[in-house]
Amino acid sequence: MYKLCMFDFDNTIARLEPEVDWAGGRLILEPYLRSIGAPDELFARIPRGNLPLYDGYRTLMLAESKRDxxxxxxHHASEIIEKIELAGVDxxxxxxxxxxxLAVLKATGAMTAIVTSNSSKTVQRWFDRNGVASVDxxxxxxxxxxxxxxxxxxxRALELFSVDRSEAAFVGDSEADVRAAQSCGVRFYGIAPTDSARDRLLAAGAAEIFGSPATLAFHLNLPAART
Known part of the structure; x- marks a missing residue:
């Protein structure tokens, strides 16, 4: 087993995506970024989505050395997205x-972390509502x-627990998750409930793909899966 098991949140642990008004969030996020001087080029390059726009703005500002x-x-842009996440997370x-x-990994002595593009407040709200107390x-x-x-x-998660990359694994559902694991050098397990989702992960380079966390637990021979 791994010392640290990291999980994406949306569509890996919880089905948050279909419950969030992402389009409505864009109508708030984009005007805010324009009001603080984000260039038209950014919105032309990223015409849809909130998280890509947020990260595109972050990358642009770092490239221009505007850390101050x-x-x-x-923080404010993240809070705009957080509000629409919280409106749907319940x-x-x-x-x-x-x-x-998550519970059985904790019981076996592994450390667990959620590594997500969602807000940590959104994730914690979902855990509290669903009685999850097993994430480190x-x-x-x-x-x-x-x-x-x-x-x-x-x-950052590896550093928090002082764990070597060879002793960690990451579970996710998207091509971005696959590429992040590859770049980090940790083993990747994919969650893909549909054939199309599985095809996307395969195309991104994932080799071990499962229909749900339950089938992944069975593959890992965890006690709950055996029973």
Whole structure:
């Protein structure tokens, strides 16, 4: 077993995506970024989405060496996205076996962390609502680190627990998750409930893909899966 098992959140642990008004969030996030001087080129290059726009703005500001004004603006941009996440998180249902795999990993002595582009407050709210108390850390967007596919948040989790990359694994559902694991040098397990999702992970280079956290637990021979 691994010393540290890291998990993405949305569509890996909980089905948050369909419960969030992402389009409505863009109508708030984009005007805010324009008001603080984000260039038209950014919005033309990223015409849809909130997380890509947020991360694109972060990357642009770092490239222009504007760190002094980055922290405050990123915090506010993240909070805009957080509000729409929180509006839907109570409706998000767990994937099959998601809560159980976190609990049994903890029981076997492994450390667990959520590494996600969502806000840590959103994740903690879902855990509290669903009675999950078995995660050692949440590394979320509010760290202001680069979002996946950058390996930054995975590296932060490894550093928090002083764990070598060979002793850790990351579980996720997206191409960005695959690339982040590859860049970080940790083993990747994919969660893909549909054939199309599985095909996307395969195309990104994932080799071990499972239909749910429950089938992953069975593959890892965890006690709950055996029973």
């Amino acid at each position: 004004q980055l922290t405050e603006s990123l 409706r998000a249902q767990p994937l099959e076996g998601a809560i159980e795999i 850390a949440i590394v979320g967007r509010d760290t202001l680190l680069g979002l996946k596919p950058a390996p930054d948040m995975l590296i």
